[in-house]
Structures are given as C-alpha cells and as structure tokens.
Amino acid sequence: MYVAYGSGEEDLLMWGLSPQDNNAQINNYKAQYGVTNPCAGTEGGGPEAIDVVIAGQNFLGYPTYCIVCPDKTMYFDVCWPPTASCFDPYIESCAPPLAAQFAAMPSSVCQGSTISYVDQSAGNVTEWNWTFEAGDPATSTEQNPVVMYDQPGDWDVTLEVSDGSSTNSITKEDYATIFELPNVTLQPQDTACLNRPPYELTGGSPEGGSYSGTGVGNNFFDPSIAGLGTHVITYTYEDENGCVNSAEQELAVDICAGIGNPEDDGIIIYPNPSNGKFLLKLDRAAPVNVSIYSITGNKVYENEFAGSSDRSYSIDLNHQSVGMYIINVYFDGEYFVEKIRIIK
Secondary structure (H helix, E strand, C coil), X not given: CEEECCCCCCCCEEEECCCCCCHHHHHHHHHHHCCCCCCCCHHHCCCHHHCCCCCCCCCCCCCEEEEECCCCCEEEEECCCCCHHHHHHHHHHCCCCCECCEEEECCEEECCEEEEEEECCXXXXXXXXXXXXXXXXXXXXXXXXXXXXXXXXXXXXEEEEECCCCEEEEEEEEEEEEECCCCCEECCCCCEECCCCCEECCCEECCCCXXXXXXXXXXXXXHHHHCCXXXXXXXXXXXXXXXXXXXXXXXXXXXXXXXXXHHHHCEEEECCCECCEEEEEECCCCCEEEEEEECCCCEEEEEEECCCCCCEEEEECCCCCCEEEEEEEEECCEEEEEEEEECC
C-alpha cells in the first residue's frame, strides 16, 4: 500500500509494501508517480514487480517503507510503527521539488547595456532554456547567461528547467527594464583664433553636460593649448536614469591673419616690415598682452605691458629669422590679429 505525506502534488510520498500488494497495484503506482527503482524483492514476501533490487540494497525486513522524493529519488528502511517522525531523517534528505526561478543583476539598464541572469531554480536541474524578449541572444541554454538589450522598453523573461524527466517554467512579465539613451546634440563650433583667450564652450543639449577634448578644461577651450588644426570636441550628458550619451563636433584653430583692421580699433604697428624692431601704439592707456607666432604656429614672443602714459610699446624680434609672423594684441577685453614681416 502507499500513502501521501503532505497535501500538495509536490509533497513527499511514502510507499509501504506488504505481501498483500499485488503486481498490478505496484506497477500502477510506479507508472503513476514515475518510480522506476524497487525497494525489495520476493525474499521479503513482496510480489514480482519489486523483485529486482537496487545494487547493494537488500530487503531490510517487514514492513519495508520507501520514501519517494519529488525528484523521484528514493529512501527506504524498516519503520514500525509507520509514523511520520520515523521518516523525518529521510524526508530531510530529499531534494527540493523542481521549481524554476531566477534573478537579474541588475534588472534595469540603459539601452545598449547587458543584464546578467542568475539561475535560482530548485531541484536537480540538468537543463536550462531561457527566452529573452528583445534580447541578444533571444534564447540561451546556459545556466547563467548574459544578455544585451538594444531596444528600450519593458521585456518579458522566461526560464524553463528540466531534470531530465520533468520540466517547470516561470515567466516574469516586463522584468527587464531598458532605459532609452538621452538625445544629445552639439551645435557646430566656430573657428577659434590661435591667441584668443580661453572661452566657455556652448551648444550642447540638453544643458548640464560636460565638454572634453584637446585644449578643454572645466568646459573652457584654450586655442593656444589645442594648437593650430582641427580638434574634436565631445559633449557628454547623463540623465536621471544614469544613462550616458554624447555628441561630437570639429573645432578648427586658425592663425587668423588679417582679421579686422587694427588701425580702425586704435592700434598701430610700425614700421612694417622692419628689421625686427617694431613699435606698438594704442589710442588709450590700458594693460596689453602681446604674443607673436611664426607662420607655422610656434610662439616666438610673449609679453604683458602695463598701461603707459604715451601708450607706446617696443617689441624686439631682431633674433628671429626673416619672414612672416602673426602678432596678437589683447587689451580692454578684445583681441586683434595682424601680420608683420621681418626683413634684413
């Protein structure tokens, strides 16, 4: 005879045999519950249906009781009287019933990121079959897969596990949350003159991001540090979900020769050309910064003059080679650029 231990379908089963159990009863029980291993043989008075003994297991006496675990493993012994407490040590040895379960680390990520899934299933699992809505890969047979998501949204995840004879599955709807990357743009950047003072970069959207690139520090661009040529400026923004996106624009640094007319702005440089000695004259007294570059962009001279009463400042380039040079004058919050030539 047999009796259920517990009330649910996945509870343990205790099977007691007696000489009155015939082959049909025993075979029906074994077929119903998937039991394939016998407990004892005819030497204990049992019918032929349990005549084959598990290797190394002999009939222990009468009555012999078997504990059939949810995963179909079995334990048996002599137990008289057949009380539940008599079987407790065996019941505790039973593996848990097959039950699919998993977790994600984390379950919410930004578009283009990966989620690591961790199998937490109970029972003697030997096979895993995952299905990931909108995931890459879309399916997996690994125990703990890593999945990349490139589509924002809330996506289902399904895990089916097997112990070789039975299966169990679980679906978690809208389990994987994928945040869309912020839409980040950067407006085209104006050409910067080589000796322009550092200035704050603008044009990035949404506001609140940061700029980076050659010559950039604390969101300010310094043309003299970047140097002549074209540079890539990157604007990076992070939203409230911790998702990061960026945009790029090129920013050109030019020598800016011949920009404006210094004489119209109260600046006179003479003689030009000269043998290397020049005189800078302003129409007003103010501190002035002068820097001079070769035509290839190398700085050959720099000086800062305090405002003088005659507003005249001597510049000596006599040690420089003949050729064209670019003089940058910065005063009163403005800068001016002009070509000068040295002849011998």
